[in-house]
Amino acid sequence: MARFLVIGGFLAAVFWVFGIVDCIVQPASRHRGVPKGVWIAIVVLIPVIGGLLWFVLGRTRPGRTAEEDRFLPLDDEPGPQHRRTGFTDAEQERRIRELEEELARLDDRGDPDSPGPRP
Known part of the structure; x- marks a missing residue:
């Protein structure tokens, strides 16, 4: 011991x-x-x-x-490239615009799978 x-x-x-x-x-x-x-x-x-x-x-x-x-929250990370997503700010903005346009097309078509309200 x-x-x-x-x-x-x-x-x-x-x-x-x-x-x-x-x-x-x-x-x-x-x-x-x-x-x-x-x-x-x-x-x-x-x-x-x-x-x-x-x-x-x-x-x-x-x-x-x-x-x-x-440790920083995702929104406060320094630099143009975010660590989690791997996309630059410009790439993220472009992707958001593409998704919004696709959602608008689906809403205009009256797609049954659309998350928006149905006519």
Whole structure:
């Protein structure tokens, strides 16, 4: 039993030191939520839990800044190309116009499968 406590304590100390070093070497642009100094203090003062918080909440994904790593609703996504649909704004507008024209043709024909009101 004592052996497991020693191994667990050693692993916790290694994780704590790794968390401190990782937090220090990351550029300030990769720290999410609070400033870099606050993250360092959290990791140092709260050994294992601070390290877990750093890796789960405070650190952004590799190659991304904190600004790029935040979650945005679909309508607020930056850039002309939306991630979910894969269509640019112009392509989406063109497709909407085509669908509206098709719906208008179906309504004019009196198609029984049309979702609009029937005459």
